Each structure stands twice: as structure tokens, then as C-alpha cells.
Amino acid sequence: MALLEIENLTVQFPTRRETFVAVKDAHLTVEPGQIHGLVGESGAGKSTIGAAVMGLLDPPGKITGGVIRFRGEEISGLDAEAMASLRGRKISMIFQDPLTSLNPLFTVGQQLVETIRAHLHLSETEALARAINLIDRVGIPDARARVNQYPHQFSGGMRQRVVIALALCSEPDVIIADEPTTALDVSIQAQILDLIKGLARERRVGVILITHDMGVIADTTDVVTVMYRGEVVESGPTARVLGAPSHPYTKSLIAAVPRPTVKLHRFPLIDYGGRVTGFAIADLARNWPKSTGERGAPLIEIEGISKRFVSKQAILPSRRGYFTAVDSASFTIRQGEVFGLVGESGSGKSTIARMIAGLYPVDGGTVRYGGRDVTATTRGVPDWYRREIQMIFQDPYSSLNPRMRVDEIVAEPARHHGLLKGQALRNRVAELLDRVGLGAEAGVKFPHEFSGGQRQRISIARALATQPRFLICDEPTSALDVSIQAQILNILKDLQDHLGLTMLFISHDLPVVRQMCDRVGVMKDGKLVEVAETETLFEAPQHPYTQHLLSLMPRLDGLSDEGLAVA
Amino acid sequence: MVSYIFRRILQSVLVLLVVGLVAFAMFRFVGDPVDTMLGQERTVQDIERLRESLGLNDPFFVQYWNFLGRALQGDLGISYRQGRPVAEIIAERLPATLELAAVSGTFALLMGIGLGVFTAIRRHGFSANAIMALSLIGVSLPTFLIGILLIYLFAVELRWLPSFGRGETVMVGGWSTGFLTQSGLIALILPSITLGLYQMTLIMRLVRSEMLEVMRQDYIRFARARGLSQRAIHFRHALKNTLVPVITVTGLQLGSIIAFAIITETVFQWPGVGLLFINAIQFVDIPVMAAYLMLISVMFVGINLIVDLLYVAIDPRLRS
Numbered sequence: 040m041a042l043l044e045i046e047n048l049t050v051q052f053p054t055r056r057e058t059f060v061a062v063k064d065a066h067l068t069v070e071p072g073q074i075h076g077l078v079g080e081s082g083a084g085k086s087t088i089g090a091a092v093m094g095l096l097d098p099p100g101k102i103t104g105g106v107i108r109f110r111g112e113e114i115s116g117l118d119a120e121a122m123a124s125l126r127g128r129k130i131s132m133i134f135q136d137p138l139t140s141l142n143p144l145f146t147v148g149q150q151l152v153e154t155i156r157a158h159l160h161l162s163e164t165e166a167l168a169r170a171i172n173l174i175d176r177v178g179i180p181d182a183r184a185r186v187n188q189y190p191h192q193f194s195g196g197m198r199q200r201v202v203i204a205l206a207l208c209s210e211p212d213v214i215i216a217d218e219p220t221t222a223l224d225v226s227i228q229a230q231i232l233d234l235i236k237g238l239a240r241e242r243r244v245g246v247i248l249i250t251h252d253m254g255v256i257a258d259t260t261d262v263v264t265v266m267y268r269g270e271v272v273e274s275g276p277t278a279r280v281l282g283a284p285s286h287p288y289t290k291s292l293i294a295a296v297p298r299p300t301v302k303l304h305r306f307p308l309i310d311y312g313g314r315v316t317g318f319a320i321a322d323l324a325r326n327w328p329k330s331t332g333e334r335g336a337p338l339i340e341i342e343g344i345s346k347r348f349v350s351k352q353a354i355l356p357s358r359r360g361y362f363t364a365v366d367s368a369s370f371t372i373r374q375g376e377v378f379g380l381v382g383e384s385g386s387g388k389s390t391i392a393r394m395i396a397g398l399y400p401v402d403g404g405t406v407r408y409g410g411r412d413v414t415a416t417t418r419g420v421p422d423w424y425r426r427e428i429q430m431i432f433q434d435p436y437s438s439l440n441p442r443m444r445v446d447e448i449v450a451e452p453a454r455h456h457g458l459l460k461g462q463a464l465r466n467r468v469a470e471l472l473d474r475v476g477l478g479a480e481a482g483v484k485f486p487h488e489f490s491g492g493q494r495q496r497i498s499i500a501r502a503l504a505t506q507p508r509f510l511i512c513d514e515p516t517s518a519l520d521v522s523i524q525a526q527i528l529n530i531l532k533d534l535q536d537h538l539g540l541t542m543l544f545i546s547h548d549l550p551v552v553r554q555m556c557d558r559v560g561v562m563k564d565g566k567l568v569e570v571a572e573t574e575t576l577f578e579a580p581q582h583p584y585t586q587h588l589l590s591l592m593p594r595l596d597g598l599s600d601e602g603l604a605v606a
Numbered sequence: 607m608v609s610y611i612f613r614r615i616l617q618s619v620l621v622l623l624v625v626g627l628v629a630f631a632m633f634r635f636v637g638d639p640v641d642t643m644l645g646q647e648r649t650v651q652d653i654e655r656l657r658e659s660l661g662l663n664d665p666f667f668v669q670y671w672n673f674l675g676r677a678l679q680g681d682l683g684i685s686y687r688q689g690r691p692v693a694e695i696i697a698e699r700l701p702a703t704l705e706l707a708a709v710s711g712t713f714a715l716l717m718g719i720g721l722g723v724f725t726a727i728r729r730h731g732f733s734a735n736a737i738m739a740l741s742l743i744g745v746s747l748p749t750f751l752i753g754i755l756l757i758y759l760f761a762v763e764l765r766w767l768p769s770f771g772r773g774e775t776v777m778v779g780g781w782s783t784g785f786l787t788q789s790g791l792i793a794l795i796l797p798s799i800t801l802g803l804y805q806m807t808l809i810m811r812l813v814r815s816e817m818l819e820v821m822r823q824d825y826i827r828f829a830r831a832r833g834l835s836q837r838a839i840h841f842r843h844a845l846k847n848t849l850v851p852v853i854t855v856t857g858l859q860l861g862s863i864i865a866f867a868i869i870t871e872t873v874f875q876w877p878g879v880g881l882l883f884i885n886a887i888q889f890v891d892i893p894v895m896a897a898y899l900m901l902i903s904v905m906f907v908g909i910n911l912i913v914d915l916l917y918v919a920i921d922p923r924l925r926s
Contacts, residue, residue, distance in 0.1 A: 095831060132828070134828055134831075139824035140828040142825040143923060145843075145846075146922075153838065157834050208832070
């Protein structure tokens with residue numbers, strides 16, 4: 040008998056004006072010891088299925104059709120009390136962000152003990168012993184001491200282990216993992232996925248693994264269900280669905296996944312359901328100032344820049360503790376190239392970008408732009424240089440001022456530098472919005488009216504407003520779905536090809552870096568360990584750390600190659 | 607951690623020095639005390655003698671330094687009007703104000719947090735919405751009006767509670783307390799509600815909005831998914847996370863409960879320092895005004911120092 044069966048599940052969110060159908064007629068079964076992947080883009084209804092099983096749908100959402108059975112018994116109609124007794128005891132859930140899943144004000148031990156005692160009749164000391172045992176089991180060293188620590192004293196990966204320990208408090212039969220590794224580095228991701236695989240294999244736990252990451256699906260799951268806009272479009276054994284997809288949406292979704300093994304000129308776009316919006320960067324080239332330097336000549340020369348932050352406050356300077364974020368990094372970015380910086384979180388990638396942009400003063404070393412010294416001091420960088428460089432940030436939600444209209448946002452850099460005003464400025468803004476594929480009429484709206492991908496287009500339009508020559512892209516697509524990512528990356532490639540822009544491209548996603556960059560620098564603990572041509576780096580990495588990073592990269596060999604040819 | 611506390615104390619001392627300067631400056635710039643003290647019939651010699659004996663001929667900063675030194679030793683000067691040491695007068699009056707502030711502060715905190723949690727949990731319920739609507743009255747009505755309305759209803763019409771004074775008090779080691787007699791306790795009810803109503807509604811609204819914010823957090827969702835009881839989620843996980851901003855505001859408000867006791871004390875003829883201050887203003891009794899100013903600032907600074915230390919006690923992230 041299946042552990043968990045979902046039949047014809049329909050979930051609706053009725054609002055005053057209309058009813059939003061989040062999930063429609065979904066089928067899904069989980070057997071003991073099986074990892075069932077649930078994949079799709081944001082808004083596909085994956086997480087809603089998880090919440091429906093847990094009885095944790097946010098109001099006004101409710102199950103309006105179908106049944107959910109646990110060990111053959113229907114649980115979808117249970118009242119709140121009966122559901123609460125099942126929740127955490129028989130069916131557990133793990134959330135995406137380990138930073139926010141734990142209550143910051145209680146120790147890990149307190150949270151474990153309270154959960155254990157909510158489900159099992161144990162005394163305080165027995166519960167504590169069990170808590171220590173659980174922490175040990177999820178692979179956290181020195182469990183006895185760490186049980187008394189607070190969540191902020193754990194690293195991201197360790198926190199996700201704590202979250203898993205919390206989910207295991209009463210030995211559940213089913214675990215629903217909602218994007219459990221999305222917020223983690225590749226090496227940590229591999230460890231957490233191994234932990235989940237171990238649970239399925241050894242304890243016969245049934246797992247629903249919700250993710251948007253095809254690499255995770257390919258590496259971890261036995262069975263996969265692909266969802267699109269609330270409906271299941273395809274389901275079957277993972278190897279079959281990924282290797283020989285039958286539904287057109289699955290095909291285009293798989294085609295849009297950046298490949299680690301082969302470099303394409305442009306990303307294939309998901310064309311299912313007409314969601315591709317065009318853009319016309321080439322048209323901007325007519326009014327773009329001709330670049331002065333020769334293509335391939337050094338544009339930015341960075342020599343031995345360092346940055347350290349105070350990690351321990353003290354009155355006496357000698358007793359202060361410092362954390363060295365960037366340790367004497369040197370590299371050169373050539374005119375017209377895309378230079379990639381890769382590394383795990385905390386390796387100093389973003390700090391370098393901010394020093395180049397003048398957001399952080401440099402603690403040592405020099406930055407030269409076109410031969411002129413532009414090293415950032417506490418007073419920032421020269422104005423002329425500010426116009427030449429622009430940044431695109433990771434989070435398209437927080438990098439746009441929600442109280443400003445889009446045309447004001449895009450116009451601001453040009454107005455600030457006094458480049459244009461009046462009708463000329465309005466024309467520039469309209470043209471930029473049009474060329475990035477939003478249309479000039481987008482200007483009168485506010486940022487919240489746009490999706491993540493559209494907001495990133497606004498960020499790009501804003502970055503182009505001063506007609507810069509150098510763009511710093513700090514994880515520009517990490518927060519986006521793979522189909523949207525493909526569109527944004529294609530825009531960036533056009534910027535390089537048609538406008539001759541030079542770019543510093545920061546990412547932790549190696550396949551994306553291989554597609555985007557001409558040369559790559561690898562960062563580890565603030566040090567630049569290797570710089571090489573992209574193809575050389577991926578084919579013959581020299582430094583052991585680079586080799587280690589590349590070995591963690593999902594190979595995606597099983598993915599269908601169909602659709603890649605359109606590039 | 608130690609340097610954090612040290613910095614906070616240093617800042618507090620700085621604030622107190624500045625307030626001390628303002629208080630001291632009052633002596634120099636709000637009328638000439640010699641005129642006030644000697645009256646119409648005076649000679650130039652009298653004036654000179656008094657100026658010399660009061661130290662008024664010394665340079666400004668010497669006078670300020672002496673003033674601070676005396677204040678630190680508890681010598682706040684002599685009241686122009688009563689001719690008694692200011693410290694003694696304040697010591698007489700302070701217990702009344704502190705007891706009133708303590709009762710109304712406790713009332714505001716308990717009711718504010720309780721109602722705040724209630725209105726947040728039952729945010730769509732009828733009673734929660736009714737409380738929210740009523741709380742607008744508490745925020746918008748001025749204190750003296752609330753006091754007068756309460757007096758009219760409970761003292762004049764219903765005749766349940768006294769309309770003025772502290773009732774009987776008992777001396778406990780130099781501290782006159784109203785907590786130990788029935789009439790003293792009864793007399794506290796109306797002034798405490800009057801004084802604490804505004805703070806209560808403020809705390810309630812703050813707790814409610816913070817609570818609603820916290821309830822949207824991932825760790826609350828995860829606490830639900832772990833199968834914890836509603837009670838544990840609301841009162842353990844959610845409430846503790848709302849406390850940091852609530853403590854900030856409460857700290858400031860407690861200070862103002864003491865400072866704004868003036869109005870309530872006037873309405874209820876409450877023999878506290880606020881009433882003393884009002885009388886001092888009427889008679890330009892500058893030593894009393896200066897002492898009151900410094901007393902209030904010491905309390906404000908002290909409370910805020912405690913608030914800063916409480917943050918650290920509540921939030922482990924600030925400890926490292």
C-alpha cells in the first residue's frame with residue numbers, strides 16, 4: 040500500500056473578485072523509501088500541494104476536490120485537531136530557508152525538546168537525551184555542546200541539519216522537503232541531499248522533494264512529477280522523464296537548463312504557453328557612444344585589493360577581531376569581455392564587486408579603470424567613473440524602491456549625473472524600457488506590479504540609463520526561474536555583443552558561468568585561487584579547490600538534448 | 607559585550623551632563639534669583655552680599671561645576687518659595703509619583719500585551735475589532751479629559767471612588783506608601799487608569815501589529831508544521847519575538863508616564879512631584895524646577911539603559 044496518495048487534488052484560493060485555482064486535479068503517490076520529486080517553476084503549485092498535505096494552506100486557500108490518503112486513510116477531510124496530531128508526528132516538513140525556519144530566540148535544544156515533548160510522552164531529561172541523539176544523527180559534530188547554542192551560531196548548512204533533526208523528532212513516515220537546498224552552497228547542498236537520501240534508504244521514509252532545480256531532481260529522486268500552472272503535465276521514473284520527456288512543457292523546461300558540459304551561443308527559451316517576451320538590445324546600439332578602447336585591451340586592472348571587516352568590537356584597537364573578506368586579489372578585466380567570479384557564499388565575490396563599484400572603501404591595493412586610478416576611498420569613487428559603471432543586484436524585489444514609479448527608477452541615474460533632462464530624459468527612459476522588452480507604458484507602474492523576471496529587466500534598464508561601459512552583475516539570476524533566467528542571460532549576452540559592454544559576472548552557479556563568461560576567477564576564503572579562460576577552467580582545472588567545485592557540479596548527463604539545437 | 611555596556615553608560619552620562627547644563631542655565635537666564643529673594647526693600651550692599659554668598663560672582667563654568675558637585679551629593683539647593691532643601695521636598699513627594707507610575711505602568715503593560723495578543727490572534731473576530739475601535743479613543747482623547755470623565759462617572763455620579771488625593775498613607779522607612787491601606791489603594795485606581803490608558807492602547811496596537819508580522823514568519827510556519835500546540839506557537843514563539851520593539855517603546859513610555867504625571871496629578875490633586883513642579887512654575891521656584899528636570903532626565907536615561915540591557919537578555923544574537 041502506498042504511504043501517501045494524492046488523488047484529483049484541487050486547491051482553490053477564492054477572493055472577492057475571482058477564484059484562483061492553485062492546484063488542479065493533481066495525482067501523486069509516495070511509496071516507503073521513495074523520493075518523489077515535484078518540479079516546476081514558481082506559481083506551478085508545487086508548494087501548495089505540500090501545504091495541502093500538511094493541512095497548512097494559508098487562508099483563504101482550501102481543498103475543493105480530491106482526496107489525500109495516508110496509509111490508506113483519508114486525511115484531507117480531518118478537522119484541525121486531528122490534523123495537528125498527525126503533523127510533525129507522522130508527516131513532517133522541511134522548508135527552504137534554514138535562516139528563517141528556526142526561531143532565533145530559543146536554543147536549538149529548546150526547540151527540539153519542545154517538539155519531542157509535543158509528540159512523545161518523555162520527561163525533560165529524556166527529551167534532551169533524544170535531542171542530542173538527533174543532532175548527532177543528522178551529522179552535527181559535538182552534539183552535546185551544540186544543543187545549547189542558538190540558531191545564529193550555526194552555519195547555513197548546519198541549520199538545515201537542525202531543521203531536519205526537528206522534522207525527525209517523532210520518526211515520521213513521510214517528509215515533505217520544500218526546496219530544502221535552494222538557499223545553500225553546492226557542497227552543502229550535496230551533503231543535505233545525501234542526508235535525505237540516507238533517510239529514505241535506511242529508515243524507509245517516503246519523501247516529497249519540491250524543487251525547481253533539475254540538477255537536484257536528476258541526482259536525488261526516484262520518481263518525478265512535473266507541474267505547470269497548477270496542473271501535472273508529466274509524471275514517471277526520473278530517468279525516463281528527464282531523458283525522454285513527452286510533454287512539450289517538460290521538453291522546453293529541460294532545454295532551458297544551463298548545461299555544464301557544452302557552451303551555447305544563446306539559451307533556448309521556454310516557449311510553452313507563450314511566456315517569452317522579446318527584447319531588442321541591438322536597437323540601442325545606434326545611439327550608444329562608441330567605445331574608445333580597443334577590444335581585448337585591459338579595462339579594469341585590479342592589484343592586490345583587500346578588505347577586512349571588524350568581527351569583534353572592542354574599545355582598544357589591538358583587541359578588535361577582524362575578518363578578512365578579500366585578501367589581496369589581483370586580476371584584469373579586458374575591454375568587451377565577461378569576467379566571471381565564482382565561489383561559495385562568504386568567499387568574497389560580492390565584496391570585490393562592491394569595492395570596484397566604490398560602495399566599500401578599499402583597505403589595500405589599487406583599482407585602475409582605463410589606466411586611471413579609481414581606487415575607492417571613504418569618499419567613494421570619482422563621478423565620471425560612477426557613470427561608466429553600473430550594478431545589477433541579485434534580489435529584484437529589494438533593489439527597486441517600492442515607492443517610486445518605474446520611469447522614475449530608470450531615470451534616476453541619468454538625472455543624478457545631470458546627463459539628460461526633460462523630454463530627452465523621458466525619451467531615453469521610454470526607449471530603454473521598450474528595448475528590454477517591457478514596453479514604454481510600463482513606466483507609469485510601480486515595481487510590485489511586475490514579476491521577478493520583469494523587475495530584473497527594470498534593473499537592467501536602470502543600469503543602462505547612464506550609458507555605462509562596464510556592468511557589475513551580482514548573481515543577477517539566482518532568484519529567478521530557469522525560463523526567466525534564460526531570458527535575462529540572453530539580454531546580458533546581447534549587451535555584450537551589440538553594445539560592447541564589459542561585465543563582471545558573479546555567480547555560484549557553475550553551468551551559468553560557463554555559458555556566460557569569457558574568463559573566470561575562482562574565489563575561496565577571500566583569495567583568488569585561479570584565473571583562466573572559461574573553457575580551459577572547465578576542461579582542465581588547475582587548482583585543487585576548482586577541481587573540487589567542478590566535481591560537485593551536477594553533470595545532468597541524463598537530460599534530454601532535445602531543443603538545444605535551436606540556439 | 608562589556609564594551610557595549612560601557613559605551614551605553616558613557617552615552618548616558620553625556621546626556622545627563624547636557625541636561626544638567628540646561629537645568630543650571632535656568633538659574634542664570636530665567637530671571638534673577640536675587641530679585642526674587644530680596645523683594646522690594648533692598649540695598650546694593652544686600653544684593654552684593656547675597657550674590658557673593660550664593661557664588662553668583664564666580665565664572666559660569668565654575669558655578670556649573672559646583673552645581674554638579676552639589677547635585678551629586680544630593681544637595682539640590684533651597685526652594686525659594688518654601689525655604690527648605692529641595693532634596694527634602696522631593697523626597698516627600700516622590701513616593702506618590704513613583705507609586706502612581708508603577709501601578710499605571712503595570713496596568714498598561716499587562717493589559718496592553720494581553721489585549722494586543724488577543725486582537726492579533728482573533729484578528730477577524732468581533733470583540734477584537736471592537737477593542738481596536740475603542741482603543742482609538744484611548745489614543746486620541748487627551749489625558750485631562752479622560753481624568754475628568756472618569757471623575758464625573760465614578761466619583762460624582764456613581765460615588766464609588768474618590769475624586770482626589772492619595773487616601774491614607776503609611777510611612778515605611780521614610781517612604782510614604784498608599785499600598786498598605788484600603789483607601790490608599792482605592793485612591794490609586796482612577797489616576798492610574800487615566801495615566802496608563804494612552805500607554806496601554808499604544809502598547810496594545812504595537813503588540814498587535816508586531817504579532818501579525820511575526821505570525822507571517824517562516825519559523826512560525828515551521829513551528830506549525832512541527833505539530834506544536836497553538837498556545838506554544840502564540841505565547842512562546844510569537845510573543846517573545848514581538849518583545850524587542852515593544853520594550854523599546856515601553857521604555858520611552860514609562861519615562862513619559864513619570865514625566866506626564868503632571869497633568870494627571872493636577873486633575874486628581876495627587877501630591878506628587880508633578881504637582882510640585884506646576885506650583886514651582888507658578889512661583890518661579892527655580893531650584894525646584896531644575897531639580898525636577900534633572901530627576902526626570904535621570905529616570906529617562908536610567909530606563910533606557912535598562913531597555914538596552916534587556917535587548918541583550920532577550921535576543922541572543924546581540925550577545926556575541
